[in-house]
Amino acid sequence: MARSALTDDVEVVNVGLPMFADAVRAQGRPVRHVDWRIPADGDLDAVRALTVLHGDSAAAVDEANAEVVRRLDQGVPTLVGVVPAGTVVPGLHERMILHSGPPLPYAEHCDPLRRSMRAAVVAEDWAPDVEEAERLLAADDVLIDAANHHDTVVPMATAIGPSQPVLVVENREGGTRAFSPVNQGPGDVAWFGRDTGAAIARLRLLAETVGPAIGRILDSAGGLDVLALAAQGIAMGDDLHMRTQSATNLLARTWLPHIAALPDDQRVPFAEYLAGNHLFFLNVAMAAAKSLQLWAEQVPGSSIVTTMSRNGTTFGIKLAGSPEWFITEAPPVGEALYYSGHGPETSARDIGDSAVLELTGMGGPAAGGSPAVAAFLGGTMADAAAATEGFAAITAGTSTRFTLPPMGFRGTPLGVDVRKVVELGITPKVTTGILHVDAGTGQVGAGVATAPLACFTAALHDLAGRQARTL
Amino acid sequence: MARSALTDDVEVVNVGLPMFADAVRAQGRPVRHVDWRIPADGDLDAVRALTVLHGDSAAAVDEANAEVVRRLDQGVPTLVGVVPAGTVVPGLHERMILHSGPPLPYAEHCDPLRRSMRAAVVAEDWAPDVEEAERLLAADDVLIDAANHHDTVVPMATAIGPSQPVLVVENREGGTRAFSPVNQGPGDVAWFGRDTGAAIARLRLLAETVGPAIGRILDSAGGLDVLALAAQGIAMGDDLHMRTQSATNLLARTWLPHIAALPDDQRVPFAEYLAGNHLFFLNVAMAAAKSLQLWAEQVPGSSIVTTMSRNGTTFGIKLAGSPEWFITEAPPVGEALYYSGHGPETSARDIGDSAVLELTGMGGPAAGGSPAVAAFLGGTMADAAAATEGFAAITAGTSTRFTLPPMGFRGTPLGVDVRKVVELGITPKVTTGILHVDAGTGQVGAGVATAPLACFTAALHDLAGRQARTL
Numbered sequence: 012m013a014r015s016a017l018t019d020d021v022e023v024v025n026v027g028l029p030m031f032a033d034a035v036r037a038q039g040r041p042v043r044h045v046d047w048r049i050p051a052d053g054d055l056d057a058v059r060a061l062t063v064l065h066g067d068s069a070a071a072v073d074e075a076n077a078e079v080v081r082r083l084d085q086g087v088p089t090l091v092g093v094v095p096a097g098t099v100v101p102g103l104h105e106r107m108i109l110h111s112g113p114p115l116p117y118a119e120h121c122d123p124l125r126r127s128m129r130a131a132v133v134a135e136d137w138a139p140d141v142e143e144a145e146r147l148l149a150a151d152d153v154l155i156d157a158a159n160h161h162d163t164v165v166p167m168a169t170a171i172g173p174s175q176p177v178l179v180v181e182n183r184e185g186g187t188r189a190f191s192p193v194n195q196g197p198g199d200v201a202w203f204g205r206d207t208g209a210a211i212a213r214l215r216l217l218a219e220t221v222g223p224a225i226g227r228i229l230d231s232a233g234g235l236d237v238l239a240l241a242a243q244g245i246a247m248g249d250d251l252h253m254r255t256q257s258a259t260n261l262l263a264r265t266w267l268p269h270i271a272a273l274p275d276d277q278r279v280p281f282a283e284y285l286a287g288n289h290l291f292f293l294n295v296a297m298a299a300a301k302s303l304q305l306w307a308e309q310v311p312g313s314s315i316v317t318t319m320s321r322n323g324t325t326f327g328i329k330l331a332g333s334p335e336w337f338i339t340e341a342p343p344v345g346e347a348l349y350y351s352g353h354g355p356e357t358s359a360r361d362i363g364d365s366a367v368l369e370l371t372g373m374g375g376p377a378a379g380g381s382p383a384v385a386a387f388l389g390g391t392m393a394d395a396a397a398a399t400e401g402f403a404a405i406t407a408g409t410s411t412r413f414t415l416p417p418m419g420f421r422g423t424p425l426g427v428d429v430r431k432v433v434e435l436g437i438t439p440k441v442t443t444g445i446l447h448v449d450a451g452t453g454q455v456g457a458g459v460a461t462a463p464l465a466c467f468t469a470a471l472h473d474l475a476g477r478q479a480r481t482l
Numbered sequence: 483m484a485r486s487a488l489t490d491d492v493e494v495v496n497v498g499l500p501m502f503a504d505a506v507r508a509q510g511r512p513v514r515h516v517d518w519r520i521p522a523d524g525d526l527d528a529v530r531a532l533t534v535l536h537g538d539s540a541a542a543v544d545e546a547n548a549e550v551v552r553r554l555d556q557g558v559p560t561l562v563g564v565v566p567a568g569t570v571v572p573g574l575h576e577r578m579i580l581h582s583g584p585p586l587p588y589a590e591h592c593d594p595l596r597r598s599m600r601a602a603v604v605a606e607d608w609a610p611d612v613e614e615a616e617r618l619l620a621a622d623d624v625l626i627d628a629a630n631h632h633d634t635v636v637p638m639a640t641a642i643g644p645s646q647p648v649l650v651v652e653n654r655e656g657g658t659r660a661f662s663p664v665n666q667g668p669g670d671v672a673w674f675g676r677d678t679g680a681a682i683a684r685l686r687l688l689a690e691t692v693g694p695a696i697g698r699i700l701d702s703a704g705g706l707d708v709l710a711l712a713a714q715g716i717a718m719g720d721d722l723h724m725r726t727q728s729a730t731n732l733l734a735r736t737w738l739p740h741i742a743a744l745p746d747d748q749r750v751p752f753a754e755y756l757a758g759n760h761l762f763f764l765n766v767a768m769a770a771a772k773s774l775q776l777w778a779e780q781v782p783g784s785s786i787v788t789t790m791s792r793n794g795t796t797f798g799i800k801l802a803g804s805p806e807w808f809i810t811e812a813p814p815v816g817e818a819l820y821y822s823g824h825g826p827e828t829s830a831r832d833i834g835d836s837a838v839l840e841l842t843g844m845g846g847p848a849a850g851g852s853p854a855v856a857a858f859l860g861g862t863m864a865d866a867a868a869a870t871e872g873f874a875a876i877t878a879g880t881s882t883r884f885t886l887p888p889m890g891f892r893g894t895p896l897g898v899d900v901r902k903v904v905e906l907g908i909t910p911k912v913t914t915g916i917l918h919v920d921a922g923t924g925q926v927g928a929g930v931a932t933a934p935l936a937c938f939t940a941a942l943h944d945l946a947g948r949q950a951r952t953l
Contacts, residue, residue, distance in 0.1 A: 246719065246853055247718040247719050247727075247728050248717065248718050248719060248887070256718075256732075257718050257728060257731070259735065260728070260731035260732050260734065260735045261727075261731050263731065263734055263735040263738060264730065264731045264734040264735070264756065264757055265757065266757075267734060267738075267741070267753040267754075267756055267757040268750060268753045268754045268757050270738070270741075270742065270753065271741065271742065271744075271749045271750045271752075271753035271754075272750055272753075273742075278742045279739060279742045279743055281742075282738040282739045282741065282742035282743075283738075283739045283742075285735065285738055286735055286736065286737075286738040286739050382717055382887035382891070385887070391890065391891075392887055392888060392890070416719070416853035416856070416863055416888065417863060417887065417888040419862065419863070420853070420862075420863075
């Protein structure tokens with residue numbers, strides 16, 4: 012055997028493609044692999060934008076981001092009341108329906124959201140049936156707008172008119188206030204893309220009984236520190252997006268004396284509603300998250316995403332400090348578990364404003380603490396932890412409020428940084444339900460939607476352009 | 483350097499003391515350490531008993547143990563009602579108080595349990611005040627007995643008379659039925675060793691309002707599959723001994739419509755009671771566990787412990803298939819966190835029948851899934867997992883019902899085998915509260931009590947003797 016020019020003890024540092032490291036390792040020699048990749052997958056325009064934002068602008072962006080993270084981590088959203096949307100939501104026209112996702116003309120909306128809007132129009136008594144509701148919506152006789160334009164967030168295919176009760180959440184330190192409707196619960200419901208008589212009746216029950224009952228409970232119990240309760244839910248295995256059962260249960264016991272004191276006509280219907288709705292806390296958490304994002308988005312020059320929202324047709328984000336939407340096509344929901352007889356071909360695309368949770372340290376960032384979410388991500392707690400790690404790679408900070416016991420009580424990743432998203436090519440993964448694409452039969456499964464990269468790249472360019480102008 | 487008689491590649495197997503393995507490892511050579519110890523710490527009598535039980539009797543004992551584990555794992559205890567103890571508990575004399583732990587004359591009981599018995603006597607209206615109650619108890623004008631003698635289990639220093647409401651839990655397949663009083667809640671309460679007016683008033687509230695309310699809820703909601711709900715609580719971070727909050731919260735939401743339908747005079751007081759008592763499920767889980775142990779203890783010739791109970795003075799166990807108590811002194815509670823101003827010198831010794839949970843796959847065996855319990859065991863989830871592993875070393879089976887997400891969804895250890903306890907010198911560790919030793923001021927902390935070995939060794943000898951006679 013020929014004598015090598017190398018010493019006997021070769022130790023290797025490999026940068027980039029792992030196959031070279033694997034080859035050295037196969038020969039039994041020590042090797043340290045550096046997992047380096049070409050930034051932004053070699054997109055030279057993106058590299059130039061990153062060069063601006065990591066170069067002369069880096070200190071200013073980092074400072075802005077630190078303030079955004081501080082607001083998201085330290086703000087104390089308080090649920091103070093429940094009132095009809097029309098009495099409190101800014102800019103809600105008296106004949107307007109608010110919907111999830113970026114704005115879009117009615118005709119371009121997906122089938123589940125159109126059905127939900129029709130159900131909302133009937134529940135408002137603007138039309139006697141869904142056929143007439145369709146006519147009014149198609150003719151712009153009823154206006155529609157993105158809920159996010161009105162400080163409001165709505166999950167899945169939720170659509171609401173002025174009579175629907177909204178949770179009012181105040182962030183007093185930040186001077187912001189956000190809204191979310193009362194969750195409609197599982198089953199035959201409009202937010203799952205149903206426009207049946209039962210779905211419409213459920214909207215009326217919320218307006219006539221459930222909303223007023225919660226309002227009365229809050230009057231008697233006082234305001235609720237939403238994220239203090241949310242943190243307890245996370246410690247009990249909720250991610251607060253796909254699973255909100257522990258937080259809902261805790262809230263039910265906390266409010267129990269006030270529920271017991273409700274008047275006869277509200278008490279039993281509200282109790283049946285809450286006992287049957289393990290998702291109640293979802294909308295409460297969303298409104299709280301939105302109240303913090305409304306504060307965070309006032310910080311100029313940040314690279315952190317403060318809006319991320321889908322309507323089943325388009326997917327849009329906004330950065331702190333800018334009113335601009337960056338919009339692309341809504342992705343399908345992958346890594347899914349389907350109800351029997353369903354699959355990708357019967358599934359609508361990703362929908363809902365609930366991804367505001369992922370921007371605020373809940374949902375995907377909290378997956379590593381949730382056995383229930385693990386079932387959708389491969390089955391083991393290590394799979395769930397990998398989802399949290401994915402967010403850690405693209406976020407600017409860590410929650411001091413939400414901690415994950417199975418991951419050594421580490422805080423959840425907080426504040427999605429568009430620079431890291433584009434540089435690494437890793438976009439947020441959102442745990443979510445799946446609706447039928449066009450049959451109006453409601454939920455058909457649940458899974459993980461991977462956000463599309465294009466809108467993050469567009470947002471990065473916009474920020475780099477703004478920064479270049481200020482230098 | 484002198485040439486060794488050994489080859490260059492020495493690999494070592496070390497058995498016993500680890501220091502030899504450490505020395506080899508320090509020289510950079512491979513070593514496999516076998517953690518062998520002298521069985522039963524060299525107690526030759528115990529080794530002889532183990533020789534019987536691992537020798538000719540092994541197959542019979544293993545078969546009996548497998549049946550015990552099957553009953554503990556597969557039985558379905560159902561909470562069917564709540565009625566006054568005097569109407570249902572077998573052998574409960576009309577002027578008798580049941581207490582935790584092995585039987586003991588009144589004068590030998592610890593201060594907290596004597597106070598609790600006095601409070602119970604006043605709550606029964608047998609005495610106008612605790613001074614007169616003390617006179618009646620000291621004079622045997624009121625009888626006392628171990629709750630365990632009456633198919634009943636009571637936590638901490640609980641003492642109950644015939645008027646106190648008991649949870650009735652049926653194990654239909656096994657034909658057994660067990661009882662536990664309704665939990666008194668936190669604060670100024672008799673089960674924490676208080677004999678104040680408030681503690682007595684709480685017992686009366688349970689008898690007059692809370693017990694009847696739960697009975698009515700069960701009439702309306704139907705029986706409760708206790709351990710199905712318990713398993714959900716464990717998946718949400720309860721160990722179901724030190725922490726029962728998730729199970730209590732889930733039960734509150736499950737029962738909510740039936741609570742809302744209670745009559746006016748029960749509804750608000752019951753709601754306030756349940757909202758303020760995160761320990762409600764403790765007694766429910768204990769009664770369910772006892773109903774399974776009553777079935778398991780009918781199996782002859784088993785080495786599995788089916789009763790483990792403490793009264794603050796003595797600590798006793800029983801084996802399946804034998805009515806015999808093996809009793810020794812109650813241990814102190816160690817590894818404790820104390821309320822400000824308290825410590826070992828102000829603490830009563832280990833007390834309560836709640837260790838029935840540790841015999842049934844809950845409590846310590848479930849510690850590895852409980853972030854709240856981890857705080858008492860060192861702070862990390864690895865510390866909590868070590869408590870579960872400690873039980874795994876001394877148990878005969880694994881629960882298929884209770885699984886621990888942070889430990890890869892493994893089942894909790896089930897069925898404490900006295901052979902393994904004595905052979906390894908590892909006794910069960912029980913997570914528990916701590917009461918003031920003599921001031922009647924209630925709870926002063928919480929910690930971990932390590933069961934004393936002596937009663938396990940005595941039980942082992944008794945079983946070996948019984949087995950030797952049948953060979």
